[in-house]
Amino acid sequence: MSVYTVVGDEALANWLSRYHLGSLVESRGIAAGITNTNYFVTTTRGRFVLTLFEDLQLEELPYYLNLMSHLARHGVACPAPIADDSDRFVSLLEGKPACLVTCLEGADITHPSPLQCRKVGEMLAALHKAGSTYPARMDNPRGPSWWSRVSTTLYGYLDADEAASLRAELRFQESQRFLHLPAGVIHADLFRDNVLMKGDDIAGFIDFYYACNDVLLYDVAIAVNDWARRDDGTIDDDLASAFLAGYQSSRPLSSGEIEAWPAMLRAAALRFWVSRLQDYHEPSPGAMTYTKDPGVFRRLAEAHRGRTSFWL
Amino acid sequence: MSVYTVVGDEALANWLSRYHLGSLVESRGIAAGITNTNYFVTTTRGRFVLTLFEDLQLEELPYYLNLMSHLARHGVACPAPIADDSDRFVSLLEGKPACLVTCLEGADITHPSPLQCRKVGEMLAALHKAGSTYPARMDNPRGPSWWSRVSTTLYGYLDADEAASLRAELRFQESQRFLHLPAGVIHADLFRDNVLMKGDDIAGFIDFYYACNDVLLYDVAIAVNDWARRDDGTIDDDLASAFLAGYQSSRPLSSGEIEAWPAMLRAAALRFWVSRLQDYHEPSPGAMTYTKDPGVFRRLAEAHRGRTSFWL
Structure with a gap:
């Protein structure tokens, strides 16, 4: 449902080489979210979430990604963006701004206590x-x-x-x-x-x-x-x-x-x-x-x- | 073995109030490490490792703690230091420089494959x-x-x-x-x-x-x-x-x-x-x-x- 941009394995492996996360094992589209394209990406280092932004521009993203990094650094439970070898949280993949964040366990609930x-x-x-x-x-x-x-x-x-x-x-x-x-x-x-x-x-x-x-x-x-x-x-x-x-x-x-x-x-x-x-x-x-x-x-x-x- | 400095619950709870990690549940000394004092600290938010530095001075620590934070941000597996409400990774506790880092699962091994x-x-x-x-x-x-x-x-x-x-x-x-x-x-x-x-x-x-x-x-x-x-x-x-x-x-x-x-x-x-x-x-x-x-x-x-x- 929410894979608007299809990311090929070769393009992904190439993009991942900017990170210090080992090599690509597999990627799988995530059928949730309305605005962006999300994948689970597994490397030899573990599992991450890849987001390709369909509307937001490259220059708009640092506010959000630096904020998540800041909050994670202070112990607020949220995904932590991963920086690449140029110390950036976001760069283009398949022509879209893209980022990797840590993959959290857990699931959303509809009827909270x-x-x-x-x-x-x-x-x-x-x-x-x-x-x-x-x-x-x-x-x-x-x-x-x-x-x-x-x-x-x-x-x-x-x-x-x-x-x-x-x-x-x-x-x-x-x-x-x-x-x-x-x-x-x-x-x-x-x-x-x-x-x-x-x-x-x-x-x-x-x-x-x-x-x-x-x-x-x-x-x-x-x-x-x-x-x-x-x-x-x-x-x-x-x-x-x-x-x-x-x-x-x-x-x-x-x-x-x-x-x-x-x-x-x-x-x-x-x-x-x-x-x-x-x-x-x-x-x-x-x-x-x-x-x-x-x-x-x-x-x-x-x-x-x-x-x-x-x-x- | 490695608790050189005893940290009282009241002093710890007070020091923890600088962090956004909820309130203290319990702390327990860690019997490993030779140079520093280490505790497992559990708050309402989860489990962390508290280190009190017995030799290193307050002004020497940013090199190490910022490094760990930098590496964690790049996906290198290591504890991530937690920042307090002044955005610092280290401050005095019981007169010693002290920091909190994320608690990793796992254990060391003596006979690796x-x-x-x-x-x-x-x-x-x-x-x-x-x-x-x-x-x-x-x-x-x-x-x-x-x-x-x-x-x-x-x-x-x-x-x-x-x-x-x-x-x-x-x-x-x-x-x-x-x-x-x-x-x-x-x-x-x-x-x-x-x-x-x-x-x-x-x-x-x-x-x-x-x-x-x-x-x-x-x-x-x-x-x-x-x-x-x-x-x-x-x-x-x-x-x-x-x-x-x-x-x-x-x-x-x-x-x-x-x-x-x-x-x-x-x-x-x-x-x-x-x-x-x-x-x-x-x-x-x-x-x-x-x-x-x-x-x-x-x-x-x-x-x-x-x-x-x-x-x-």
């Missing part, structure tokens, strides 16, 4: 704290100005009810100010399918290609909106509480963050409501047809409006 | 190649000027036979010139007890605290002198050949290196003959009494003199 939510919360706090010494910066390309701009093109596709609801949500967010809250490096897409677990332990956070600099609490809200969400779309109080308790065991929220939390949950729901509407109504040419339901995040945003208790 | 020797040779070549982009420099403190100087103080302890043999060996080395050979980062102490193996795979090279910049072939000779040495002190041709074949599969020796190889084997034997004589006859005050037999390397140096075939 409170303990697992707690551990993900703890690790997210570790990411936020370790990110504070990461020197590079990347603005969030999916922030308020993005969702406002994209929404104007979406209303035409929506029925009157959904359009009114989306408009109300955007208006509400325009009245909010988050810029005084603690900011730093955020993962920005820490859904269940971006965390590999081994039992109750976190093998690693993956897919850092939406990471950016933004308000830390926004990252917490994105994660809670997914980790605590039941199959029926409602939030499980126990899972949300456990996630937040884990997070706060390492990084307690400030009073300003606690005050902003209800609105932040809605902002995080709005962001995915809008992006899923865009993927649904205006798919980019050549994109995979694996489109996710925008209604999940509409219903979540609407449920957050009426919520009176927020697990803090 | 040819396949295992081959793999160690391959990985040593990977270390030498990956080291070529490491920017820091450290002269070898155990080079020719060191062994010449130390030997003058040792003759008084030796019987006439050994003194004559040592003098002859030193004179031979004075006639050799190795400075034209490829140089770079070397481990300088890659004995069997400094490699953790998991079956036939290398879990990691450890104990980089003799690493320095020197002639690469010297590192190969130090390793072959140990990995191919039988219990009776003689060299096993199959093990030596396998080690060298593994090394050359990744980094073929130049004609200059092949020419220098017989003399280099003697230089590597001489270095440990001298250091073990020094440990035996002039132990530093307060040192452990776990002194190794200098005769092993005397006999090896003498055997190399008469050797006619060198496994290349």
Whole structure:
């Protein structure tokens, strides 16, 4: 499913000779991920994950790869990029920017326990704290100005009810100010399918290609909106509480963050409501047809409006 | 055996709070290693190795720890140091410089197979190649000027036979010139007890605290002198050949290196003959009494003199 670029063994073996990883044993395409091409690559030294970037450009990648390297160096569970003989993490393969990272054990889970939510919360706090010494910066390309701009093109596709609801949500967010809250490096897409677990332990956070600099609490809200969400779309109080308790065991929220939390949950729901509407109504040419339901995040945003208790 | 400095749980928990590794679960002293204090430290995030340096100073450590980090980043199997919240690998604990590194699985082996020797040779070549982009420099403190100087103080302890043999060996080395050979980062102490193996795979090279910049072939000779040495002190041709074949599969020796190889084997034997004589006859005050037999390397140096075939 996610092998857009086919990598021949000869090209791969030749590219691998820039690394200090022995020689190629085998490579196998990975049928997961939506945006990039991924392979398991086994060399005489072990198993690695090869990613070919289908959209991101060579010059955009150092932010993400240096960040993963920085986080791994600080003990945050995530794949560590491997440097080649020129000390680079990325170079062209089959005409695409490509990198190798360490291969983590574990698998993603669809129905986490409170303990697992707690551990993900703890690790997210570790990411936020370790990110504070990461020197590079990347603005969030999916922030308020993005969702406002994209929404104007979406209303035409929506029925009157959904359009009114989306408009109300955007208006509400325009009245909010988050810029005084603690900011730093955020993962920005820490859904269940971006965390590999081994039992109750976190093998690693993956897919850092939406990471950016933004308000830390926004990252917490994105994660809670997914980790605590039941199959029926409602939030499980126990899972949300456990996630937040884990997070706060390492990084307690400030009073300003606690005050902003209800609105932040809605902002995080709005962001995915809008992006899923865009993927649904205006798919980019050549994109995979694996489109996710925008209604999940509409219903979540609407449920957050009426919520009176927020697990803090 | 190797816990010179006792680390209390409270001091450790406090020191650990500088890291993004969760909270302390337990610590346990490691009864291996001669120079430093080592603990297994388990946190809510996993298991790490804590080292307190008994001799090395805070300002000497970045060379070694940045090197390990550089090598790990290039896929060389070795422990990766963990950075703290100030982005440092080392800081004081109980008044000693201390660091945390990832905990490798595996154990050292006393009787390697040819396949295992081959793999160690391959990985040593990977270390030498990956080291070529490491920017820091450290002269070898155990080079020719060191062994010449130390030997003058040792003759008084030796019987006439050994003194004559040592003098002859030193004179031979004075006639050799190795400075034209490829140089770079070397481990300088890659004995069997400094490699953790998991079956036939290398879990990691450890104990980089003799690493320095020197002639690469010297590192190969130090390793072959140990990995191919039988219990009776003689060299096993199959093990030596396998080690060298593994090394050359990744980094073929130049004609200059092949020419220098017989003399280099003697230089590597001489270095440990001298250091073990020094440990035996002039132990530093307060040192452990776990002194190794200098005769092993005397006999090896003498055997190399008469050797006619060198496994290349």
